[in-house]
Amino acid sequence: MTDRDFSSFVRDVRKRAHVSFRELSDSAGVSNPYLQGERGVRRPSGAVLRQLALALRVATPIMYLRANLAPENGSATPLAIATDRELTSRQKQTLSEMYEAFCSENERGAAK
Template sequence: MVTRVTDRDFSSFVRDVRKRAHVSFRELSDSAGVSNPYLQGERGVRRPSGAVLRQLALALRMTTPIMYLRAGVGRGEDGSATPLAIATDRDLTARQKQTLTEMYEAFCDQNDRTAK
């Protein structure tokens, strides 16, 4: 049975992590480099981009794969299942998952720049 992650679930997750880290809404906005209105994701923004998820993960000191999973991102923006595969691989450590995700995203960014 597949459980669908709702916007409310993700919003609650971000709020809980932010509060446990003793970070104000404004501090999170500033450190993630995301505008206050966009960061309303804590209050229900839909479909945050991969870039925003990476920035939030960094600001909250958590791994990007975990943020992808909590946001319910099963596939990357290009339709790739790679981020989910990395995040759910039981043979990898958290650091290995983070490194692989960063490498994958760097390759995708490079391909996007080359295609333009």
């Protein structure tokens, strides 16, 4: 997938959600210049992908897949969740959120 494909994906999801470019910027907590990735100028980092996913109500692993990036922790779990044909979109989102929460909790525990 090219950067242009990812840009089109973000734009399509944003438009289907009836969210303006500025509203997405505000709700994702990402500056307008950084969001120019929607227009193919820049590929977002993992942190921005997570913020965009949350703002657009899209499963984070789907954002990684569409951006053609591997999740930062290198785990196959997010990919497995995103590509499982037996799960609904809501189930995928819930599992992804739970998985990310567990990973964050483990990181905090390791930092102590």
